[in-house]
Amino acid sequence: MSIKNLLKVAFTAILSNKFRSFLSMLGIIIGVAAVIIMMAIGQGSKQSVRDDLSKMGTNLLTIRPGADMRGGVRRDPSEMQTLKMADYESIVSEATLVTHVSPEVTSSGQVIYGAKNTTTSVYGESPEYLDIKLWTVENGSCFTEEDVKKSAKVCVVGKTIVQELFGDKNFDAVGKTIRFKSIPFRIVGILKAKGYNNWGMDQDNVMIAPYTTVMKRLSAQTYFNSIVMSALSEELSDDATEEVTNILRRNHKIKEEDESDFTIRSQQEWMETMSSTMDTITIILVVAAAFSLLVAGIGIMNIMLVSVTERTKEIGLRMSVGARGIDIMSQFLIESIMISLTGALLGIALGYGGSWMAKHFFMLPSSVPLWSVGLSFSVCAFIGIFFGYVPARKAARMDPIEALRYE
Amino acid sequence: MNKENGQKVVIELQNVKRDFRVGSETVRALRGVSFKIHEGEFVTIMGTSGSGKSTLLNQLGCLDTPTSGEYILDGTPVRSMRRSERAILRNRKIGFIFQNYNLLANTTAVENVELPLMYNKTYNAKQRRQAAIRALQAVGLGDRLEHKSNQMSGGQMQRVAIARALVNNPAVVLADEATGNLDTRTSFEILCLFQELHRQGRTIIFVTHNPDIALYSSRNIMLRDGVICEDKENTSILDAREALAALPKEDE
Numbered sequence A: 001m002s003i004k005n006l007l008k009v010a011f012t013a014i015l016s017n018k019f020r021s022f023l024s025m026l027g028i029i030i031g032v033a034a035v036i037i038m039m040a041i042g043q044g045s046k047q048s049v050r051d052d053l054s055k056m057g058t059n060l061l062t063i064r065p066g067a068d069m070r071g072g073v074r075r076d077p078s079e080m081q082t083l084k085m086a087d088y089e090s091i092v093s094e095a096t097l098v099t100h101v102s103p104e105v106t107s108s109g110q111v112i113y114g115a116k117n118t119t120t121s122v123y124g125e126s127p128e129y130l131d132i133k134l135w136t137v138e139n140g141s142c143f144t145e146e147d148v149k150k151s152a153k154v155c156v157v158g159k160t161i162v163q164e165l166f167g168d169k170n171f172d173a174v175g176k177t178i179r180f181k182s183i184p185f186r187i188v189g190i191l192k193a194k195g196y197n198n199w200g201m202d203q204d205n206v207m208i209a210p211y212t213t214v215m216k217r218l219s220a221q222t223y224f225n226s227i228v229m230s231a232l233s234e235e236l237s238d239d240a241t242e243e244v245t246n247i248l249r250r251n252h253k254i255k256e257e258d259e260s261d262f263t264i265r266s267q268q269e270w271m272e273t274m275s276s277t278m279d280t281i282t283i284i285l286v287v288a289a290a291f292s293l294l295v296a297g298i299g300i301m302n303i304m305l306v307s308v309t310e311r312t313k314e315i316g317l318r319m320s321v322g323a324r325g326i327d328i329m330s331q332f333l334i335e336s337i338m339i340s341l342t343g344a345l346l347g348i349a350l351g352y353g354g355s356w357m358a359k360h361f362f363m364l365p366s367s368v369p370l371w372s373v374g375l376s377f378s379v380c381a382f383i384g385i386f387f388g389y390v391p392a393r394k395a396a397r398m399d400p401i402e403a404l405r406y407e
Numbered sequence B: 001m002n003k004e005n006g007q008k009v010v011i012e013l014q015n016v017k018r019d020f021r022v023g024s025e026t027v028r029a030l031r032g033v034s035f036k037i038h039e040g041e042f043v044t045i046m047g048t049s050g051s052g053k054s055t056l057l058n059q060l061g062c063l064d065t066p067t068s069g070e071y072i073l074d075g076t077p078v079r080s081m082r083r084s085e086r087a088i089l090r091n092r093k094i095g096f097i098f099q100n101y102n103l104l105a106n107t108t109a110v111e112n113v114e115l116p117l118m119y120n121k122t123y124n125a126k127q128r129r130q131a132a133i134r135a136l137q138a139v140g141l142g143d144r145l146e147h148k149s150n151q152m153s154g155g156q157m158q159r160v161a162i163a164r165a166l167v168n169n170p171a172v173v174l175a176d177e178a179t180g181n182l183d184t185r186t187s188f189e190i191l192c193l194f195q196e197l198h199r200q201g202r203t204i205i206f207v208t209h210n211p212d213i214a215l216y217s218s219r220n221i222m223l224r225d226g227v228i229c230e231d232k233e234n235t236s237i238l239d240a241r242e243a244l245a246a247l248p249k250e251d252e
Helices: A003-015 A018-055 A077-081 A085-094 A129-133 A145-149 A159-166 A211-219 A237-251 A267-310 A312-320 A325-360 A370-396 A400-405 B053-060 B083-093 B109-118 B125-138 B154-166 B184-199 B211-216 B240-246
Strands: A060-065 A098-113 A116-125 A137-140 A154-157 A177-180 A183-191 A206-210 A226-231 A262-266 B007-022 B025-038 B042-046 B068-073 B094-097 B172-176 B204-208 B219-224 B227-233
Touching (some): A003 A018, A003 A325, A018 A370, A085 A098, A085 A237, A098 A159, A098 A211, A098 A237, A116 A159, A116 A211, A145 A211, A154 A177, A159 A183, A226 A237, A267 A312, A267 A325, A267 A370, A312 A325, A325 A370, A325 B083, B007 B053, B025 B053, B025 B219, B042 B053, B042 B184, B042 B211, B053 B172, B053 B204, B094 B154, B125 B154, B154 B172, B154 B184, B184 B240
Parallel strands (some): A116 A206, A154 A183, B042 B204, B172 B204
Antiparallel strands (some): A060 A226, A098 A116, A098 A177, A098 A226, A137 A183, B007 B068
16 A cells, blocks of 8 residues: 555544544653653753853853862861962963953851841952953942052942842942941942842842952951952863963972862853753653653553454455555554654644743743754654554454454 | 366366364365356355355455465465465455445445555556446446445445455455345345346356355355365356346335
8 A cells, every 4th residue: 555545544543533542642742742841941941051151251260279079078177278369469470371360258247238237248359350250330330459459448239239228229329338247348339230040049149349358357367268260261261270270289389299279160160060960850851751651652552452453344354355464564553653743743832832831931941952852753753663563563463354254 | 378168267276175273173164175167157155154165265265275275366376375465366356245345434435445456556546536436337336436334225335345346357256145234125136236247247256155146146056064065057047137126116
């Protein structure tokens, strides 16, 4: 029989049992939709994490004290104090592959203005910090190198702090003096709002002050919590890391065979770590959804076996008028493939709909990757063949005499 | 080509035996059957149940193969053929007519008649449909082409089945109790049709347990216990049209 006629026969057979065909399709529809929605959300989340991270600057390098953490080993506190002023100065004067550098000391606590207060983190930075993080000042300006030298009591604050302390996030608080741990800071600039990041952190709840001020007046420490800097470009991140590593190892007098007492992470690495975590979660979800496709396949096999038995007489007739085993086999195989592929198409449509709903009603980042559509379609074609084979073979092997006599 | 007395031999059985194993028993359904059927003959094969006539019909229809002996259909030895080869042989040489019509449900008359040609790649869709329409016209259903099987009477369904058996222009038409499900009047109508086909030169084998049918055929083979007990020409063939005319008129 020609393919065209086989398709027509299969189509007629499916239509003559609409409800049953739909029920056996339903498993496929739900399975495919689940796979597609899972993949869409996985892909979307990954993309949005990547976007967030690249907003922070893709060429960002962070030096932290202590060797790369392995396992849950608690580190020696002295190890946390390895980044000193001299390191910062060496990097500024020697490193050729980095543009902006800022030491970082952090402290958190309550900030007060009049009768109002809020809890925040103070970041002690150099003025270059804003360039490194790609942040911009909306009102006023950033503090200067001069302020750093004088350990001036000035700061730049985010919108959340303005909102909490002045009751209006658009209030022009430049020139006002706020207190952090009883030290008065004069606000010189207000950061442009950035909103929440992917980890639910309010990026506007920050206060940035000269690092010297934080070190001397707030935390009384002589070491940095970290040093952040920008590589010349994203591609040069690895080279810059190597260059800075060499400078610091020399400064710290670390022998050739010993491990560094600091770690440099690039934004690149963060992205990869985040991506691979996202991938793992996506894979787990997709595998779970794929199992429902397997169950759907078994459902199709079941329905096809019933269908073959019901149509024993028809099979006998077709054989008596000249259908070969292969003709009967193709007829039932095509029918099961048609059921699973129709299910796949409906499932893909439902998946797109679900992905759209996830985005618009549940605010989940979601975008359907095209390859997931192709993948589910081919998986369903395979399911149709695989689970249709046994019933089709049963039909093809029937004895025409027995089949014609079947009541 | 095998010819005798100037007439072509369509079917030749040479000492055909067929055994079935039922548990540890061997049932010998055919114990050595030999005969020849020439082109244009209208043969009835009769016998009581258990006489082996169904087994013989399956042999003649290439649905089954002999345990021993040989069956030659239109010049082709069948015994050593594979399943798929026999399927093709059935498709080209045989037209089946069943007692219960065996039409496909929810399918129009034309589509039912087209069915055998679906398995014959030498026909395209247009030729298939034309052949089916011709066959339906030949059985008097030219005005019922698009009727579905469940919209037709038993007699009409059997006519569709006959059209289906003729559509591939077979070497032999095999009818299995083709009038068994029909009332007397319709039976005679169908019998008329068979006689008409016979007059046109078709080779027809009609398997039945109804001795009346034998009166309208040209030859009668009687089976008993797996062997032929009688094989004679019918020299005074009755005309089914006269019998039909003689039937009392149907109540309106």
